[in-house]
Amino acid sequence: MNTNCIYRYVKMLKQLLKLIYVCIPLTVYSQTQIIKGKLIGIGDGDTFTLLSENKTHYKIRLNGIDCPEKGQDFGKKAKDFTYRFCAQQIVVAELLSKDKYGRNIANVTVNGISLNQALLAQGLAWHYTKYSQDQNLAKLEQEARSKSINIWSVNKPMPPWIYRKRGTLVPLNSLQSGQVYICASKGSKTYHKSMCSGLSKCAKGIKTIDIIEAIRINKKECGYCYTN
Numbered sequence: 769m770n771t772n773c774i775y776r777y778v779k780m781l782k783q784l785l786k787l788i789y790v791c792i793p794l795t796v797y798s799q800t801q802i803i804k805g806k807l808i809g810i811g812d813g814d815t816f817t818l819l820s821e822n823k824t825h826y827k828i829r830l831n832g833i834d835c836p837e838k839g840q841d842f843g844k845k846a847k848d849f850t851y852r853f854c855a856q857q858i859v860v861a862e863l864l865s866k867d868k869y870g871r872n873i874a875n876v877t878v879n880g881i882s883l884n885q886a887l888l889a890q891g892l893a894w895h896y897t898k899y900s901q902d903q904n905l906a907k908l909e910q911e912a913r914s915k916s917i918n919i920w921s922v923n924k925p926m927p928p929w930i931y932r933k934r935g936t937l938v939p940l941n942s943l944q945s946g947q948v949y950i951c952a953s954k955g956s957k958t959y960h961k962s963m964c965s966g967l968s969k970c971a972k973g974i975k976t977i978d979i980i981e982a983i984r985i986n987k988k989e990c991g992y993c994y995t996n
């Protein structure tokens with residue numbers, strides 16, 4: 769390599785570095801937006817509305833977690849927790865994307881403390897593994913489980929994403945002995961005695977039917993929940 773060649777090589781490298789420095793911040797900032805606002809409405813623990821400093825409403829859905837629904841155990845407790853965490857405070861939301869309902873998927877902090885993480889640490893939310901692979905969130909859920917607090921204080925709590933898919937909203941404790949769970953999908957061949965993990969992949973909605981009817985339509989007993 770002669771001097772001229774090295775000079776051209778260094779010049780090219782400098783241009784490349786310049787390009788990288790210019791492009792990286794652009795891609796990051798075009799995906800996330802940080803807003804500050806006040807809590808003005810709340811649906812449940814993970815869904816609420818902020819009024820920003822420039823008087824815009826933002827529907828927020830917390831990123832990476834799923835809180836129990838209104839009708840579920842600890843649904844109200846999770847909602848109350850979020851309310852107390854945010855009320856009368858400056859709420860900072862890092863907006864990551866929008867979901868199919870137009871809500872802003874966000875990481876939320878108050879006084880530098882993460883609400884997403886606090887709900888998990890309190891045993892008031894599940895790590896939403898379908899949408900998040902965050903190991904920190906996974907660890908917080910595990911710690912809450914090991915302490916058996918709130919959601920994890922009851923035997924086999926029903927994840928909210930299963931609860932939302934239930935075809936018939938029958939309270940679990942009002943079930944008659946003859947009722948079993950099935951997935952409404954045609955391909956589904958089994959019936960279950962509880963909200964078993966075998967139903968977690970059911971996309972068509974979960975229904976409760978009488979066990980005699982289940983057998984009549986050729987459904988077989990689920991090997992997992994009937995042996996556990």
Ligand SMILES: [Zn+2]
Nearest residue numbers: 960964990993
């Ligand atoms: Zn089962």
